[in-house]
Amino acid sequence: MRHFPLGRPARIAVMASGRGSNLEALLKAFPPDNPLGRIVLVISDRREALALQKALEAGVEAAYVPWSRRQGAAGRERFERLTEQLLMDRRIDLILLAGFMRLLSPEFVQAWEGRILNIHPSLLPQFPGLFAQRQALEAGVSETGCTVHFVDAGMDTGPIVLQRRVPVLPGDTVETLAERILEQEHLAYPEAVRKVLSGEV
Numbered sequence: 001m002r003h004f005p006l007g008r009p010a011r012i013a014v015m016a017s018g019r020g021s022n023l024e025a026l027l028k029a030f031p032p033d034n035p036l037g038r039i040v041l042v043i044s045d046r047r048e049a050l051a052l053q054k055a056l057e058a059g060v061e062a063a064y065v066p067w068s069r070r071q072g073a074a075g076r077e078r079f080e081r082l083t084e085q086l087l088m089d090r091r092i093d094l095i096l097l098a099g100f101m102r103l104l105s106p107e108f109v110q111a112w113e114g115r116i117l118n119i120h121p122s123l124l125p126q127f128p129g130l131f132a133q134r135q136a137l138e139a140g141v142s143e144t145g146c147t148v149h150f151v152d153a154g155m156d157t158g159p160i161v162l163q164r165r166v167p168v169l170p171g172d173t174v175e176t177l178a179e180r181i182l183e184q185e186h187l188a189y190p191e192a193v194r195k196v197l198s199g200e201v
C-alpha cells in the first residue's frame with residue numbers, strides 16, 4: 001500500500017536510545033515550517049538518553065517509555081502498547097528509528113509497514129546487527145557506508161531507500177571509521193525521508 005505523499009506536512013516520530021546525533025540532523029531538516037514534514041515526537045526506551053534532551057532543546061515533545069528487559073516478552077508488549085497509544089494520540093504518520101537499540105515485534109512492525117524507517121552503519125545486506133563498523137574492519141573491506149531502509153520483521157532487513165558509501169582507510173580504528181560513516185548518516189537520513197515523504201520511493 002502506498003502511504004506517501006500525504007498532501008500535507010507529515011507528523012514524524014523519532015525513536016532513539018542514545019546520543020541522538022541522527023535525531024539532531026533530522027530535527028534540522030524537518031523543523032515546524034517544513035511543508036513536507038516535521039518532527040513532533042521523540043520516544044526513548046532509556047530515560048537518560050541524550051536524544052530526549054536534544055528533543056526538548058528543540059522544543060519537541062520527548063517521551064520516555066520504559067522497556068523492561070527483566071520482564072522479557074511482557075516488557076516489550078508494555079513498551080509497544082504505550083508507544084502505539086502515543087503514536088495514535090499524536091497522529092503520527094512516519095516513524096524514524098535512529099539508534100533505537102531494541103528489536104520491535106513483527107506485529108508492531110507490520111502495523112507500520114511502509115511507514116517506519118531505520119538507519120544502519122553499513123552497506124546492507126553486509127554487516128547487519130551490532131558493531132557493524134567493527135565487522136567491516138574485521139572483514140577487511142575497502143569500502144563501507146550507511147543504509148536507510150524500511151523496517152520489516154527482520155534485523156536490519158527490509159527494502160533499501162538509499163545508501164551512502166565511505167572508504168575504509170589504512171590505519172582506521174572502529175572510532176575513526178564510525179565517525180566517517182556518521183557524517184554520511186547525517187546526510188543520508190534526511191535525504192531518504194524526503195524521498196519517502198515526496199512519494200519518490
Ligand code: GRF
Pocket residue numbers: 016018019020021022023098099100119120121182185
Ligand atoms: C548510528 O550509527 C546508527 O546508524 C545506528 O546507531 C547509531 C546511532 O547514533 N543505528 P546516534 O544516536 O544517532 O548518534
